[in-house]
Amino acid sequence: MAETLLDIIQQSINGLMYGAFYALIGIGFTLFFGVMKKFNLAYGPTIMAGIYLGLIPLYRWKAPMWVVFVTCVAGAVVVGFIVELACFRYLRKGHELAPLMTTVGMLILIQETVVIVTHAAPYEYPNIFGDESLEVGPFLIRPDYLAILISGLVFVVLLYLLVQRTAFGRAMRAIAENPAVAQLLGVSVSRMNRLTFALTSALGGATGYLVAMTFGALQPGIASWMTIKGLVVIVIGGLGSIPGAICAGLLLGVVEFQALWFLGVGYRDILAYLLLFAFLVLRPSGLMGRPAT
Amino acid sequence: MKKIVVSSVTLFWLLGLAPGGAGAFQEEGTLRIGGMWALSGPAAYIGSSSKGLSALAVDEINEAGGVMVQGKRVKIVQSVYDDACKAEEGLTVVRRLADSDKVLFSLGPTCSSVAEPVFGILQKRLGDATDTGLQFLFFTDTAIKFGLAKISPWAFRNVGNEPAMFDLAFKLVKEKYPELKTVAVAYESDFAHSVSTWKGATEPAVKKYGYEVLDVVEWRFEDTEFGAQAAKLRKTNADILVMMTHTFTTCGAVKEFKRQRVKAKLMVGITSAASTETLVGCGQAVEGLIIPTNFAAISPKAKALADKAWAKYKADSNLHSVPAYENVHAIRGIVEKVGIKNEPATLLEDRRKVRDALAGLGTFQGVLGPIKMNGDDDPVKPRDVDKAIILVQAKGGQWTVFWQPPELEKK
Numbered sequence: 001m002a003e004t005l006l007d008i009i010q011q012s013i014n015g016l017m018y019g020a021f022y023a024l025i026g027i028g029f030t031l032f033f034g035v036m037k038k039f040n041l042a043y044g045p046t047i048m049a050g051i052y053l054g055l056i057p058l059y060r061w062k063a064p065m066w067v068v069f070v071t072c073v074a075g076a077v078v079v080g081f082i083v084e085l086a087c088f089r090y091l092r093k094g095h096e097l098a099p100l101m102t103t104v105g106m107l108i109l110i111q112e113t114v115v116i117v118t119h120a121a122p123y124e125y126p127n128i129f130g131d132e133s134l135e136v137g138p139f140l141i142r143p144d145y146l147a148i149l150i151s152g153l154v155f156v157v158l159l160y161l162l163v164q165r166t167a168f169g170r171a172m173r174a175i176a177e178n179p180a181v182a183q184l185l186g187v188s189v190s191r192m193n194r195l196t197f198a199l200t201s202a203l204g205g206a207t208g209y210l211v212a213m214t215f216g217a218l219q220p221g222i223a224s225w226m227t228i229k230g231l232v233v234i235v236i237g238g239l240g241s242i243p244g245a246i247c248a249g250l251l252l253g254v255v256e257f258q259a260l261w262f263l264g265v266g267y268r269d270i271l272a273y274l275l276l277f278a279f280l281v282l283r284p285s286g287l288m289g290r291p292a293t
Numbered sequence: 294m295k296k297i298v299v300s301s302v303t304l305f306w307l308l309g310l311a312p313g314g315a316g317a318f319q320e321e322g323t324l325r326i327g328g329m330w331a332l333s334g335p336a337a338y339i340g341s342s343s344k345g346l347s348a349l350a351v352d353e354i355n356e357a358g359g360v361m362v363q364g365k366r367v368k369i370v371q372s373v374y375d376d377a378c379k380a381e382e383g384l385t386v387v388r389r390l391a392d393s394d395k396v397l398f399s400l401g402p403t404c405s406s407v408a409e410p411v412f413g414i415l416q417k418r419l420g421d422a423t424d425t426g427l428q429f430l431f432f433t434d435t436a437i438k439f440g441l442a443k444i445s446p447w448a449f450r451n452v453g454n455e456p457a458m459f460d461l462a463f464k465l466v467k468e469k470y471p472e473l474k475t476v477a478v479a480y481e482s483d484f485a486h487s488v489s490t491w492k493g494a495t496e497p498a499v500k501k502y503g504y505e506v507l508d509v510v511e512w513r514f515e516d517t518e519f520g521a522q523a524a525k526l527r528k529t530n531a532d533i534l535v536m537m538t539h540t541f542t543t544c545g546a547v548k549e550f551k552r553q554r555v556k557a558k559l560m561v562g563i564t565s566a567a568s569t570e571t572l573v574g575c576g577q578a579v580e581g582l583i584i585p586t587n588f589a590a591i592s593p594k595a596k597a598l599a600d601k602a603w604a605k606y607k608a609d610s611n612l613h614s615v616p617a618y619e620n621v622h623a624i625r626g627i628v629e630k631v632g633i634k635n636e637p638a639t640l641l642e643d644r645r646k647v648r649d650a651l652a653g654l655g656t657f658q659g660v661l662g663p664i665k666m667n668g669d670d671d672p673v674k675p676r677d678v679d680k681a682i683i684l685v686q687a688k689g690g691q692w693t694v695f696w697q698p699p700e701l702e703k704k
Contacts, residue, residue: 007524014520119341120333120377122541124574131578133552140553142520215517216545217574219335260521265482265511 010139011257017145019253020152024207025226026233026245027159028200034176034240035196038096041103042083044227045110046201047208050076051218052114054209055123065128072212073205079110080201084194107227114220122217129213144214151210155203156246163242168195176240232272236279238289247287251275318395319635323370324360324628326351326621327390327399329383330435331407332375335515335541338570338609340403343434343617344373345608347400349601350621360625362635369621372396376407383407384414391429395640397633398430398624398647400617405438406485408448415445419645430644432624432651434616437564438489442676446669449651449676451616451623451659453564455494458585458682462561463498465684465696466533466583473558475505477531479522479546481538482511490563491537499535507531516542519549527555534560536582540571547578559583567685567692569609582687583695586612588661589683591694591701595660615660623657652676661701 025047032040053075057063063071087102114120129144163169174182175192183189211226212218233252237244252272259271279286318325328347330340351369359366372394376383383402390396402408408431416426426445433441433450442448466473476499481487491509499506507529510522523546526534534550534557536543543566549555560582562571567586571579588611590596598618599610608614627650633643654666664680671677686695 010524011521018518018520115333119337120335121337122335122574131548131551133554140524142552216548217517217541219515221515257521261524265513265516265522 006138007261008258011261012254013139013141014145015254015257016250017142017149017253018257019250020145020149021207021211021249022229022233022252023246023249024148024152024155024203025230026237026249027156027242028204028207029230029234030237030240030242030245031196031200031203033234034242035172036088036193038088038099039103039231040083040087040200041100041227041231042087042106042110043103043200043204044225044230045107045114045223046076046079046083047204047211047226048114048220048223049079049110050074050201050205051125051208051212051222052118052123053079054205054212055125055218058126059123065126069206069209072209073202076201076205076208077198080197080204081194084197088193089190107223111220111223114223118220120220122219125212125216125218127213127216142214144210148210148214151206155206156242159203159242162199172196232276234286235276236286238286240290241286241288244286244288251287318637319363319365319367322359322365322367324362324367324635325394325396326369326371326624327394327396328371328373328617329376329386329390329399329401330373331378331403332373333377334379336378336403336539338540338568339435339565339613340375340378340401342568342602342609342611342614343401343403345606346602346610346614347371347434347617347621348606349598349608350618352605354621354625361629362633367635369625376402376404378402378404378407380407380410383411387411387414387427387429391427395637397628397635397640397643398432400432400434400620401436402433403435403613404486405436405441405489408433408436408438408441409444409485412441412444412448415447417445419446428641428644430648430651432620434620435613436486437613438486439493440674442674446652446676447648449648449666451620451664451666451678451680453585453587453612453682454674454677454679455490455564455585456497458564458587459490459494459498460501461682462583462585462684463495463502463504466559466561467502470559473504473532475507475529475531476533476535477507477526477529477557478509478535479526479538480509480511481514481542484514484539486565487514487537487539487563491535495535495537495561504533512538512542512546514539514542517545519546520553522546523549523553523555526550527553532558536560536566537563538566539563540566540568540574543571544575544578547575551578564612568611568613572687572690572692576690579687580689583684584686585682585684587680587682588612588615589685589692589694589697591683591697592661598660619657619659619664623654624651626657627651627654 050072054068054072058068087106091098133140171187179189233248237248256268259267330343332340355368359368374386376386390399414427416424416428418424431448437452442450480491510525562582562584567584590599602608602610631646631650652669656663656665664678666678667674681698683697684695685692
């Protein structure tokens with residue numbers, strides 16, 4: 001009995017730490033939706049492209065990992081701008097579903113480009129935290145996962161300060177509340193959209209670096225994985241809600257690890273999607289989203 | 294109208310859809326062969342090596358003057374496609390090789406999950422006009438799932454016999470380490486080769502030699518997180534870890550084992566993991582891993598081949614790629630012996646001649662020694678081969694010989 005309890009706690013710890021990935025990816029998706037009221041399905045490939053670009057200084061010049069990190073962030077921002085330009089900026093208003101389709105197209109375009117360039121062969125991504133776990137009482141803690149949890153907390157605090165305490169954040173919230181009124185008050189919606197892309201892409205690049213490092217190897221399938229997890233998280237958390245994305249990400253991580261431990265790999269995804277369906281049917285607004293009016 | 298016709302023809306030509314010209318084959322002095330492997334995706338490291346070794350065989354034959362057909366030396370031209378280890382891609386590629394490129398035969402595919410549907414569209418009853426299946430010859434080098442060649446009489450394989458390989462592996466492990474009694478197992482539940490090797494080859498061997506299976510964990514072919522499975526394996530405290538998983542997940546998993554202090558006395562791996570990729574990707578974490586295989590650079594000829602393949606094509610010589618080299622040479626011998634016409638109009642007739650000769654080939658020369666091709670009438674393994682089994686072990690970043698048959702030792 002005591003052993004089972006220890007197992008549950010160990011898997012919950014792992015799930016919470018791993019769920020921090022999901023939360024960070026979900027925050028990116030939800031920021032897009034909160035500000036622009038549109039889905040950006042090319043967010044996962046944007047992150048993937050960023051982390052692949054990060055490999056260039058590593059493989060070509062054996063650059064230190066901080067250079068790789070900066071390149072990941074900068075690369076994701078550049079690709080994010082391309083996505084904004086190609087999929088959002090010149091689309092006519094009144095066609096809400098158009099960005100959904102253009103970003104699906106961009107998802108395929110970016111993913112296939114990476115497949116062609118890399119032959120989809122896995123590329124090793126060095127883990128700066130090494131291969132040893134920390135022993136905390138009866139529990140084993142992966143230092144890289146712990147770093148992600150801590151980084152996630154730092155990112156969230158910085159994001160909170162940016163959104164709540166700066167002029168940029170006020171403008172962002174104004175647009176999220178009512179873009180027409182915000183524009184009348186002198187906020188440039190198109191400029192804010194571009195800045196939102198830059199912010200979410202930078203967050204994605206930083207998250208992607210951490211993800212690739214803990215995976216130990218990088219392959220293009222990571223883009224679809226991030227897109228699917230991100231969408232599940234924002235639906236469970238509530239569209240446009242950052243606290244909702246955080247809670248949903250952590251919840252999803254714990255559910256997946258417990259399912260894996262008690263039921264096996266086949267049930268990991270089944271339970272995650274059952275959770276999604278349960279929310280869609282019983283609480284469509286998610287954990288912290290606004291109920292539809 | 295003329296413009297439309299010209300444009301259509303040009304477009305078809307550019308798309309590679311133009312049918313083989315009347316002047317092709319014998320007249321142009323070429324013999325067309327094909328190859329379809331996983332050249333992208335997580336299994337690309339396996340397919341790329343097969344491609345390299347087959348290209349090396351083609352180079353050797355062409356540099357020696359080519360293949361003698363109808364009294365004339367013709368050069369081998371190989372069409373190579375990437376099936377990405379996906380069944381739907383494989384089904385498209387095989388049609389292209391058979392109908393558009395009009396090749397005599399094809400090597401590959403890499404993945405058993407591709408071979409199964411691809412062999413499924415081949416003709417099942419030879420010479421039966423009502424059986425409209427594709428009359429196309431495969432001489433497979435990699436897809437190793439047991440029994441795949443039974444699907445069609447057009448499917449031949451020069452691949453390892455995994456039930457025999459794991460039977461031998463556990464027999465020898467039992468002899469050398471009699472104190473080891475328990476095993477824990479990991480396999481990829483969504484990958485045909487992994488599932489079939491565990492259930493059809495390893496599990497029977499483990500039971501036969503009296504090992505107690507303490508736990509069996511699963512993960513997916515493209516998984517990257519192994520925390521829960523590693524924790525389960527650690528709890529078993531098994532003497533032997535049986536890793537029926539491919540290189541990508543094996544490397545991720547063994548690193549997680551290290552983090553979680555999973556300490557087995559011995560690890561036994563899947564045949565496909567006996568590659569340089571595993572040593573490079575997993576590093577020290579696979580030290581001591583034992584794998585049954587059909588190839589190791591244990592003779593001067595094998596070593597020279599491995600060095601040449603690496604120098605010329607950066608291709609790793611292993612149990613999957615070396616058969617591609619052997620198969621091309623074997624087909625050259627058959628073509629010269631049976632006297633094909635090598636014309637577009639006689640393509641089906643030529644394929645049938647080569648198929649029949651392959652079925653009656655008996656023994657042919659492999660890199661390490663003789664290989665016996667079983668005929669159509671073999672009750673257990675029709676159109677599959679019997680060949681020497683070697684056990685290799687990862688030591689100091691290299692594959693070393695753990696055991697080899699006495700006849701190879703003499704060489």
